[in-house]
Amino acid sequence: MRQRTTGWIALAAAATLTLSACGGDDTPSVEPSDVEAADFPEGSTMAQLAEAGSITIGTKFDQPLFGLVGPDNVPIGFDVEIGKMIAAELGIGEDDIEWTETVSANREPFIQEGQVDIVVATYTINDERKQVIDFAGPYYVAGQALMVRADDDSITGPDDLAGKTVCSVDGSxxxxxxxxxxPDAELVTFAAYTDCLDPLRNGQVDAVTTDNVILAGYVSESPEDFQIAGEQFTEEPYGIGLALGDDEFRTFINDVLEASFEDGRWQAAWESTAGEVLDTPEPPAVDRY
Amino acid sequence: MDSVIESLPKLWDGFTTTLFLAVVSGVLSLVVGTVLAAFRVSPLRSLRIIGATIVEIGRNTPLTLVFVFFVFILPTTGYILPLGRVPAVIALTVYTSAFVCEAVRSGINSVGVGQAEAARAIGLGTVQTLSLVVIPQALRTVVPPLINVLIALTKNTSVAAGFAVVELTATGRSLARDFPTDVLWMLGGVAFFYLVITIPAGTIAGAIERRVVFSR
Amino acid sequence: MSGNVLYDAPGPRTLRIERIASIAVGVLIVGFLAWVVVGMIDRGLFNERWAIFTDPPRGQSAEDVWYSLLVRGLGATLRAAAVAAPIALALAFVLAILRTSGLKLVRGPAVAIIELLRGMPVLLMMFFGLLAFGLTSFEAVVFGLALYNAAIVAEILRAGLAALPKGQVEAGTAIGLTRWQTLRIIQLPQVVRLMLPSLISQFVVLLKDSSLGFIVGYPELLRTMQLNYSFFGDQYRLPLFVAVLAVYLIVNVTLSRLAVYIDRRLSERGQHAKQATVLLPAGLDVVETKGP
Structure with a gap:
């Protein structure tokens, strides 16, 4: 509330307006653990973050179930819960997390430039990306699927796409x-998946493609308009992006993830977010490459 | 460098799409802009007011917002356009018309009143006054700023890249992603195609302008 | 509208006809607008969706909606413009001075740089920043806006320099000032004052172009609007768009009016504004040629 008032004054004064995000009215659902910088190897990323007492996490801001932000600027979703969990293990409470929007097209640069400490943003682990950043995880395995209009049964898989228009997000x-x-499908790209929904509803495109769990979120919001067509046709392991070569940090996050798979925190995070629409899956095996 | 040669067909496709957008929206906005200019210099006050209002809104709205309206907002009200070039041409035309109107209007205003008065004094009718005296002079001053408006339009077609049109800039963006080590070359190639249009056009506008100034 | 190039001064009868026609057209226009509004009502566009500004759904407060649009969104838009404008102006001074240099060796490259920057879309320059130089989306927006507008403003300043009476430079030289001193003490202060209206108009262009941040992933006003409708659902697109359009119009029209006001003040105070406007090349569309 205080920050918001400050903001209004800044606007009124037409000042340069460098405002950080506000929010955090809720009580923390994840208590930070009782750790200090000294508990981590000296000079490690963990020690630095614990010392600073804050972390910058990149996530999606427009992805139902995984990372969605309303005007109150409080992100909600499974990715957000995973981020909070890692922060908590560094002794950082959720009020000290700075959430930054990362879109599909800018996740690698954000990590490379050090604008974010980690990225948890429905971020598929692949070899191409591994050349410029490193991944912890996976913490979930999704798969690419197709969403079509509820009354359209002409598409049941990617092979039916020839001559059809498919909408997706640029750089994804x-x-x-x-x-x-x-290549026979005509691809249309926008900056956000939400911009594909209306064109699909209106018949301007024939299908929307992205990961099944993301599509499930949209179907759950408009079941009378949309349906998932057929099965997933790829495997998309979601990882946590971090700076290339920071093996200590990667191992730390992998340990946190594995522990959360064991002690039920991962399942709890799922059930409070994506689990409202989807069944709770088995946690995947972490890939310590 | 080889990757640029390899990508030339794609760049060329992008270039032709850019040209298509520029030419079609250019012709349409010349027509709409001239009609708007006629509104603004009309003897009817209500037409002048509506013309001025449209131009004021057009000049103060970002082109991106015009695109957003035709691509993302209009369909939610039930008016559905096909995706791609159609809304792009409409958005570019709506935006550019306001600037065409201003160029044409200032061209008309640049002709001295004495010219028309002299024409009437020697007994020329309204049509003859306009076609023999006013319009030939107005055209000369109108052409250079109009070329500049069309150059701006050519550059503005790049905004379509954000709205599902694969023109030059969108091609450059996707090529930059396909060849991460040659980003500078790819975008440089895209820049070259724009400059091929804009620099010669600018030079022509400048040359006409100088001739007009001298002939006064 | 006395003394018009297009038609002779109207007599009393024509005036009467014109007044009647004007009212008739006015009624037509109002009728058209009413028809549009009725069409919107028929399509249910004036339903509860407008409550987003007073009582939004999904457990959000109206205050948060306005805060996200006006403070975070508009704030980010103004921030990009506020950072880019001074950089553009500084670069423009350098380019304009080099461009008007007596040495061909200096003038040539300056001309080339200006033409290059003017000839490219701003969006493409932002992509250069983002993809080729690894800038953040904010930096890329500032990069594109600053470079492009530097070239445009350099041309405005050059036109201003050309419009100053020759005697100004000659007087400077006569009292023993160097070229640099003449520029700094005599020419540039006058040029900036003379060109202030054009500079403000160009700032409006810069502010409008900052909306390209929407395409390169900078969370400015349009992106904030998009995040809002992503969160609330598609039917809220129209009200959010109307709000954002209103914000842009208020900010830009105010600035444009300011430019016109300053222009008028300058000519009243006997500055050379009017004279300079006539001397300017017609291609500089930022300067409006005054009507008779």
Whole structure:
């Protein structure tokens, strides 16, 4: 509340307006653990973050179930819960997390430039990306699928896409896959998946493609308009992006993830977010490459 | 460098799409802009007010917002356009018309009143006054700023890249992603195609302008 | 509208006809607008969706909606413009001075740089920043806006320099000032004052172009609008759009009016504004040629 008032004054004064995000009215659902910088190897990323007492996490801001932000600027979703869990293990409470929006097209640069400490943003682990950043995880395995209009049964899989218009997000893995493997489909890209929904509803495009769990979120919001067509046709392991070569940090996050798979925190995070629409899956095996 | 040669067909496709957008929206906005200019210099006050209002809104609205309206907002009200070039041409035309109107209007205003008065004094009718005296002079001053408006339009077609049109800039963006080590070359190639249009057009506008100034 | 190039001064009868026609057209226009509004009502566009500004759904407060649009969104838009404008102005001074240099060796490259920057879309320059130089989306927006507008403003300043009476430079030289001193003490202060209206108009252009941040992933006003409708659902697109359009119009029209006001003040105070406007090349569309 205080920050918001400050903001209004800043606007009134037409000042330069450098405002950080506000929010955090809720009581923390994840208590930070009782750790200090000294508990981590000296000079490690963990020690630095614990010392600073804050962390910057990149996530999606427009992805129902995984990372969605309303005007109150409080992100909600499974990715957000995973981020909070990692922060908590560094002794950082959720009020000290700075959430930054990362879109599909800018996740690698954000990590490379050090604008974010980690990215938890429905972020598929792949070899191309591993050349410039490193991944912890996976913490979930999704798969690319197709969403079509509820009354359309002409498409049941990617092979039916020839001559059809498919909508996806610029710079995303699913868009790349369509471009490379299904060249007969006409690909239309926007900056956000939400911008594909109305065109699908209106018949301007025939299908929307991205990961099944993301599509499930949209179907759950408009079941009378949309349906998932057929099965998923790829495997998309979601990882946590971090700076290339920071093996200590990667191992730390992998340990946190494995522990959360064991002690039920992962399942709890799922059930309070994506689990409202989807069944709770088995946690995946972490890949310590 | 080889990757640029390899990507030339794609760049060329992008270039032709950019040209298509520029030419079609250019012709349409010349027509709409001239009609708007006629509104603004009309003897009817209500037409002048509506013309001025449209131009004021057009000049103060970002082009991106015009695109957003035709691509993302209008369909939610039930008016559905096909995706891609159609809304792009409409958005570019709506935006550019306001600037065409201002160029045409200032061209008309640049002709001295004495010219028309002299024409009437020697007994020329309204049509003859306009076609023999006013319009030939107005055209000369109108052409250079109009070329500049069309150059701006050519550059503005790049905004369509954000709205599902694969023109030059969108091609450059996707090529930059396909060849991460040659980003500078790819975008440089895209820049070259724009400059091929804009620099010669600018030079022509400048040359006409100088001739007009001298002939006064 | 006395003394018009297009038609002769109207007599009393024509005036009467014109007044009647004007009212008739006015009624037509109002009728058209009413028809649009009725069409919107028929399509249910005036339903509860407008409550987003007073009582939004999904457990959000109206205050948060306005805060996200006006403070976070508009704030980010103004921040990009406020950072880019001074950089553009500084670069423009350098370019304009080089461009008007007596040495061909200096003038040539300056001309080339200006033409290059003017000839490219701003969006493409932002992509250069983002993809080729690894800038953040904010930096890329500032980069594109600053470079492009530097070239445009350099041309405005050059036109201003050309419009100053020759005697100004000659007087400077006569009292023993160097070229640099003449520029700094005599020419540039006058040029900036003379060109202030054009500079403000160009700032409006810069502010409008900052909306390209929407495409390169900078969370400015349009992106904030998009995040809002992503969160609330598609039917809220129209009210959010109307709000954002209103914000842009208020900010830009105010600035444009300011430019016109300053222009008028300058000519009243006997500055050379009017004279300079006539001397300017017609291609500089930022300067409006005054009507008779």
């Amino acid at each position: 893995t699913p868009a790349g896959n369509i471009e490379a493997n299904y």
